Amino acid sequence: MDPIAFGIVAACLLLAALFVVTSKNLVHAVLWLALTLATTAVLFVLLQAPFLAGIQILLYTGGVITLMLFGVMLTRRHERVFIENETAPRRRVPALLAASVLFGVIASATYRTPGLPAGPGRTVPADEIGRSFLGEHLLAFEVLSVLLLIAMIGAIVLARKADFGKEQSRVIPVRGEKAT
Amino acid sequence: MIFGLPPLTWALIALFAPAAAALVIGVVAPLRKQGKPAAYLAVGVAALSLFAAIALLVRQLGAPGQVLVATTRWLPSSGQTLAEIGVRLDGISVPMLLVVTLVAACVQVFSLGYMADEPPPAFGRYFGYHSLFIFSMNTLVLAPNVLQLFAGWELVGLTSYLLIGFYWQKPSAARAAVKAFWTTKLADMGFVAGVVLLFVATGGFGWTAPSDPKLHMWIGLGLFLAVMGKSAQFPLHVWLPDAMEGPTPVSALLHAATMVAAGVYLIVRANPLFQAVEVRELMTWLGAFTALFAATIAVVQTDIKKVLAYSTCSQLGYMVSALGAGSLMGGYFHLTTHAAFKALLFLGAGSVIHAVHSNELGDMGYLWPKMKVTALTFIVGALALAGVPGLAGFFSKDLILEALYEKQLWGPLGMLMAAAFLTAFYMGRVVFLAFFGKRTKKTERAHESGPTMVAPLILLAAVAASAGYFGKSLAKMYGTAYHFHLGAVGGVATALGLGGLLLAYLVYGKGSVPESSFAFLAPVGRLARSGAVDKLYLFGFQKVALGLAGAIGWFDRYVVDGLINLLGWATIMGGRRVRKLQTGNVSDYVYAVIAGAVVLATWGILR
Amino acid sequence: MSLQPLLLLSAALFCVGIYGVVSRRNAVGILLSVELMMNAVNINLVGFAHYHASHVGQVFAVFSIALTVAEVVVGLALVILLSRARKDIAVDSAEALRG
Numbered sequence: 001m002d003p004i005a006f007g008i009v010a011a012c013l014l015l016a017a018l019f020v021v022t023s024k025n026l027v028h029a030v031l032w033l034a035l036t037l038a039t040t041a042v043l044f045v046l047l048q049a050p051f052l053a054g055i056q057i058l059l060y061t062g063g064v065i066t067l068m069l070f071g072v073m074l075t076r077r078h079e080r081v082f083i084e085n086e087t088a089p090r091r092r093v094p095a096l097l098a099a100s101v102l103f104g105v106i107a108s109a110t111y112r113t114p115g116l117p118a119g120p121g122r123t124v125p126a127d128e129i130g131r132s133f134l135g136e137h138l139l140a141f142e143v144l145s146v147l148l149l150i151a152m153i154g155a156i157v158l159a160r161k162a163d164f165g166k167e168q169s170r171v172i173p174v175r176g177e178k179a180t
Numbered sequence: 181m182i183f184g185l186p187p188l189t190w191a192l193i194a195l196f197a198p199a200a201a202a203l204v205i206g207v208v209a210p211l212r213k214q215g216k217p218a219a220y221l222a223v224g225v226a227a228l229s230l231f232a233a234i235a236l237l238v239r240q241l242g243a244p245g246q247v248l249v250a251t252t253r254w255l256p257s258s259g260q261t262l263a264e265i266g267v268r269l270d271g272i273s274v275p276m277l278l279v280v281t282l283v284a285a286c287v288q289v290f291s292l293g294y295m296a297d298e299p300p301p302a303f304g305r306y307f308g309y310h311s312l313f314i315f316s317m318n319t320l321v322l323a324p325n326v327l328q329l330f331a332g333w334e335l336v337g338l339t340s341y342l343l344i345g346f347y348w349q350k351p352s353a354a355r356a357a358v359k360a361f362w363t364t365k366l367a368d369m370g371f372v373a374g375v376v377l378l379f380v381a382t383g384g385f386g387w388t389a390p391s392d393p394k395l396h397m398w399i400g401l402g403l404f405l406a407v408m409g410k411s412a413q414f415p416l417h418v419w420l421p422d423a424m425e426g427p428t429p430v431s432a433l434l435h436a437a438t439m440v441a442a443g444v445y446l447i448v449r450a451n452p453l454f455q456a457v458e459v460r461e462l463m464t465w466l467g468a469f470t471a472l473f474a475a476t477i478a479v480v481q482t483d484i485k486k487v488l489a490y491s492t493c494s495q496l497g498y499m500v501s502a503l504g505a506g507s508l509m510g511g512y513f514h515l516t517t518h519a520a521f522k523a524l525l526f527l528g529a530g531s532v533i534h535a536v537h538s539n540e541l542g543d544m545g546y547l548w549p550k551m552k553v554t555a556l557t558f559i560v561g562a563l564a565l566a567g568v569p570g571l572a573g574f575f576s577k578d579l580i581l582e583a584l585y586e587k588q589l590w591g592p593l594g595m596l597m598a599a600a601f602l603t604a605f606y607m608g609r610v611v612f613l614a615f616f617g618k619r620t621k622k623t624e625r626a627h628e629s630g631p632t633m634v635a636p637l638i639l640l641a642a643v644a645a646s647a648g649y650f651g652k653s654l655a656k657m658y659g660t661a662y663h664f665h666l667g668a669v670g671g672v673a674t675a676l677g678l679g680g681l682l683l684a685y686l687v688y689g690k691g692s693v694p695e696s697s698f699a700f701l702a703p704v705g706r707l708a709r710s711g712a713v714d715k716l717y718l719f720g721f722q723k724v725a726l727g728l729a730g731a732i733g734w735f736d737r738y739v740v741d742g743l744i745n746l747l748g749w750a751t752i753m754g755g756r757r758v759r760k761l762q763t764g765n766v767s768d769y770v771y772a773v774i775a776g777a778v779v780l781a782t783w784g785i786l787r
Numbered sequence: 788m789s790l791q792p793l794l795l796l797s798a799a800l801f802c803v804g805i806y807g808v809v810s811r812r813n814a815v816g817i818l819l820s821v822e823l824m825m826n827a828v829n830i831n832l833v834g835f836a837h838y839h840a841s842h843v844g845q846v847f848a849v850f851s852i853a854l855t856v857a858e859v860v861v862g863l864a865l866v867i868l869l870s871r872a873r874k875d876i877a878v879d880s881a882e883a884l885r886g
Contacts, residue, residue: 003792006792006793010792010796013796013800014796014799014800014803017800017803017804017823018803020803020807020819020820020823021803021804021806021807021810021811021816021819021820021823026813026815026816029816029819030819033819033822033823036823036826037822037826040826040829040830043830043833044833047793047833047834047836047837048837049833049836049837049845049848051845052829052833052845052848052849055849055852056829056852059852059853059856060822060826060852060855063856064822064855064856064859067859067860067863068815068818068819068822068859068863070863071815071818071863071866071867072815074867074870075814075815075866075867075870091767091809091810091812092810094771094809095767095805095806095809095810096806096810098771098774098775098805098806098809099802099803099805099806099809100802101774101778102774102777102778102801102802102805103798103799103801103802105777105778105781105782105785106781106794106798106801106802107795107798108785109781109784109785110791110794110795110798111791112785121837121840122840124836124841124842124845128842129842129845129846129849132842132843132846133846133849137846137850140850144850144853144854147853147854147857148853148856148857151856151857151858151860151861152860154861154864155860155861155863155864156864158861158864158865158867158868159864159867159868766808766817767808767809767810770805770808770809771809774805774809
């Protein structure tokens, strides 16, 4: 892995991430997140994981970002409040402190861990990953698919609950009451 | 032979027929509510038990020394049997069985007339209790070991409670029932302690004396405490006079003839356990004192049943004293004769009460012409109790006094002699006041009781008159010799008894000696009537026990509860503080997670 | 090049995400920050996979991405629900759990 390429990618990544958490406009923040995720995909390419890079682009940059944007739009009732992605000023200092302390701890742990030389490096072909899903990690794979199904149903139920209730009481008279 | 069944079968019939009757009467409500059918069932079963007892006695007389024990395992635990349950037929249990069933049958027949005015459900209930009592008493009498005896002991205590409180609507009856129960239960603590100690000492519940003299003494004392409660020995006699709140036939059966005698029976039955010197001395002196003490109180009672109740205390004192002096035969003989004539006296008193509707001697009077049979049988009983030669009490009492004389126990002997004089006096007083006193409105309306009441009186009078002559066979069954001979002691006692009767005649019959000439004895009378022992208990209970309970209650309320409350208060306060941690603000939780992660990571690094 | 810079990058990204989670008031903003953190985790997984020349790390990165998607879906549904119920998705106004 080329250190210069890594440096550029890392700088972009961190910068974009910082904009995600500091941007005042929520839509902007989502777009910065998209950039972060795309840069991560580049990083994956550098790490010889092209399959993952593809997934990252497809799922994250495509799916999640679209979802997020929909979320922002759907919850935007009072535009000014919701588009503005304010960070409460009195929270910034403790948040910064906590984040730095945590980073310090992890960084020191990383440096104390002796010698982590670069690996041999190998481009893992997609079919190897696919076989692994249907082979040694079959159970986890199946469980994950069930989880996704549950998440889907749960999201529908949660988001549509209120509407269901209204419609029902509107359409079906309860215990012979007159329909309203 | 008409008694063809094996003896064990007879014993089981005597035991379980009443139990079955009690169960049927208790469970089949229509039978009980109708009254009469339940009564006939109970009487029939009592008669069956009596028949079984007679069969067993005939067999026992045929071979006096034989002992038949049939037991089955009870309380099996990890391979070994803790105790056994069953029947023991020998020269002690069989005569007692006859006494119990005979008196019970008489009393039940008598009750048919006496209780006839009761509403049918109460009438049925009454006979159910009686059947239960016969079962309980037979369990006690036939017990092959102390544990089963204890079970029967408690069962008769229960039936005693139920029957004393039979008129439970009356507050005094309910109180008397509770008092009897509590007093005897208190004493039964001694029984429990004794049984447990016995098991510790011998590993069983038989009545062989343990080798350790100290344990032997404590076992004896514990069991004797129970005897004091059950057989109404001073100072635990207080429940017996109050127990007269029950129906009179109940008093005759339970509180004169059989149940109160269970204590004496226990001493005879488990005699080796009472052989420690200290226990025997206590028995001798306490019995004699009770005999004298109760007799003095009996003299001043105006309630005919109370007179008889204190007389029962007194006579039980005789028995206990005799057993303490080592005369088993004397105690046991007196137990059987006393059962006969005291049951007779109580039933006679019941007949009188039924006629005049009052317990008070003052309401009775010239009943002799109205109730000749009752009067005659009552007089037979009174003379038997007074120790008039030829009647039952004369022989058994003489045996007791002789035994004390032989052992040279002068103190107890003197007290018993005095008691003998007083016994004759108070019985004479009752007879003269009740049957030969002045005419009153109530006595004019009185009339002889019905045949179901008179027949038992006649039967018991015959027994009371003749029981003394069975001493020889009783002794033979018991395994000792018995020859009657009238010695100096017997002569003095007889003279004292006759003197007591004469004095009673002079004071209450002829009236030549006015009652007021005993005015110098008034303080004694007042003391006796005042129920000093009761007051002592009341004081002990109110001041000592309640005070102690109050102190313990204070400690519990303020110290123990205080600690608990403090703990609760601290928890609540702590909870109030700690709940502030839950701000409901997401970022605070995140901070907590970060802090945890930092701590764990740091620990991991520095480790 | 050693693995350590990659790990440091991942840690930095994670801490930025943390900062966002704690400092944001807007629920959608918090979700965005959580995405950052998950991303940091994925980078770690892929980095170690590269270091070991193994496919397992990548497999788990895929699992992680799928989980993230599920999380985002449910999270957004909750945010929508919250906005309906309270007309407001600022998380510090939702403190009904306060003790």
